[in-house]
Amino acid sequence: MQALSPSTPNNHMRPSLARRMGRQPVTTVRVVRCIYRSDPVNFPNGIGSNRADWQSSCAILNASSKNISREDQPTEGGRADHVAAVNGHNSAVDLNLVPIDASKSSPPVAPQPPKPLTITDLSPAPMHGSQLRVAYQGVPGAYSEAAAGKAYPNCEAIPCDQFEVAFQAVELWLADRAVLPVENSLGGSIHRNYDLLLRHRLHIVGEVQLPVHHCLLALPGARKEFLSRVISHPQALAQCEHTLTKLCPQAAREAVDDTAGAAEYIAANNLRDTAAIASSRAAELYGLQVVSDGIQDDSGNVTRFVMLAREPIIPRTDRPFKTSIVFAHDKGTSVLFKVLSAFAFRNISLTKIESRPHRNCPIRLVDDANVGTAKHFEYLFYIDFEASLAEVRAQNAMAEVQEFTSFLRVLGSYPMDMTPWSPSSSKVD
Ligand SMILES: O=C(O)C(=O)C[C@]1(C(=O)O)C=C[C@@H](O)C=C1
Numbered sequence: 001m002q003a004l005s006p007s008t009p010n011n012h013m014r015p016s017l018a019r020r021m022g023r024q025p026v027t028t029v030r031v032v033r034c035i036y037r038s039d040p041v042n043f044p045n046g047i048g049s050n051r052a053d054w055q056s057s058c059a060i061l062n063a064s065s066k067n068i069s070r071e072d073q074p075t076e077g078g079r080a081d082h083v084a085a086v087n088g089h090n091s092a093v094d095l096n097l098v099p100i101d102a103s104k105s106s107p108p109v110a111p112q113p114p115k116p117l118t119i120t121d122l123s124p125a126p127m128h129g130s131q132l133r134v135a136y137q138g139v140p141g142a143y144s145e146a147a148a149g150k151a152y153p154n155c156e157a158i159p160c161d162q163f164e165v166a167f168q169a170v171e172l173w174l175a176d177r178a179v180l181p182v183e184n185s186l187g188g189s190i191h192r193n194y195d196l197l198l199r200h201r202l203h204i205v206g207e208v209q210l211p212v213h214h215c216l217l218a219l220p221g222a223r224k225e226f227l228s229r230v231i232s233h234p235q236a237l238a239q240c241e242h243t244l245t246k247l248c249p250q251a252a253r254e255a256v257d258d259t260a261g262a263a264e265y266i267a268a269n270n271l272r273d274t275a276a277i278a279s280s281r282a283a284e285l286y287g288l289q290v291v292s293d294g295i296q297d298d299s300g301n302v303t304r305f306v307m308l309a310r311e312p313i314i315p316r317t318d319r320p321f322k323t324s325i326v327f328a329h330d331k332g333t334s335v336l337f338k339v340l341s342a343f344a345f346r347n348i349s350l351t352k353i354e355s356r357p358h359r360n361c362p363i364r365l366v367d368d369a370n371v372g373t374a375k376h377f378e379y380l381f382y383i384d385f386e387a388s389l390a391e392v393r394a395q396n397a398m399a400e401v402q403e404f405t406s407f408l409r410v411l412g413s414y415p416m417d418m419t420p421w422s423p424s425s426s427k428v429d
Helices: 009-020 049-057 143-151 163-171 191-199 234-239 241-247 259-269 280-286 332-344 392-404
Strands: 026-030 083-087 133-137 156-160 177-184 203-211 215-218 229-232 252-255 274-278 289-293 302-309 321-328 350-357 363-368 372-377 379-385 407-415
Touching: 133 143, 133 163, 143 156, 143 177, 143 203, 143 302, 156 163, 163 177, 163 191, 163 302, 177 191, 177 234, 191 350, 191 379, 215 259, 215 280, 229 234, 229 259, 234 241, 234 252, 234 274, 259 274, 259 280, 274 280, 280 289, 302 407, 321 392, 332 379, 332 392, 392 407
Parallel strands: 133 156, 133 177, 203 407, 229 252, 229 274
Antiparallel strands: 026 083, 177 302, 203 302, 215 274, 215 289, 321 379, 321 407, 350 379, 363 372
């Protein structure tokens, strides 16, 4: 089976099911022009230069207007005001977008003098986040939806059919935050999402670590001995690899876009020979039965998600902060030790280091007249360190790192998730 995506035939069933759930997944579309009505979260005083820019650069999007034309793929590297991700045909209502009709526009009102910016205008809303619109990849019941709820209780979670679309939803003010899984304690890093962090200009403003408790789900009455395949997100398949071999050795494993989408697909197509790895909430939402509960290979299975916003938060020192950076050097990996020592000398702990291919310059050739040409792979390095950028030691470390690197970007300086440890229990039958 192909992965569920906007272009695959499977996709036709997803909007209908999502509609049953009360909302449609965000898909990639081209919006002609749009206006943003209000942003109570980022600009509670009703003022902000970003919003003004946005208003002047955009005009009309009407939920029912014919101005929206669907496209299968987002424009690669396209400008934010050309490509939008909106929610189905009722999007304008859901997303606070209002039509402008010049003939019916209200009478002119005296211009209001701008209110001075305050510190709250500059800093995104705190983590309790009511009314925050949070874009996530997947359909209701996905772990990313649960992560959005953990980070921002009472938020409005907006399903998106791709991670790329979740980024665009924030860039285009259709959502206030995006939630992005970056690593799992069993499956490791989600590499593609590291690449997306660099390709887009959003800022990391928070993190949550979510215990991930997987279930094997099938249609009511289905027996695990007769299952011929198990479908899920590749990370979920990896996290249950050994347990699955014991439970259903006969079943083939197939990757799809998200865990809950796998459950939805089985229900929509009445597949009696197929099971999904997904959450118990997905079982409830799509009417499936839990064949086995707690099938992750380790009871302490945890996925780390980062929260992304258009603006960075102001780093503080009154609680534990983490900072994420990415860097490269035109002399390659030889600078890595120097960069790491900038943190070590200041007693700053690193919590994560990841390397990704340097796509702009993947290979560096070093000619040696005597022995020939060495071909070195080039990397971008992602580092998370345990300090706030408001701390002098972190600022000094960064100044030193800047000297050693040819490219350096701060992805965000944000509060660490310090919630109590509650591992998901393993309950395999
Ligand atoms: O498919 C989902 O439910 C997701 O939210 C995605 C995702 C991931 O990308 O890692 C999130 C958490 C789990 O680790 C498995 C899958």
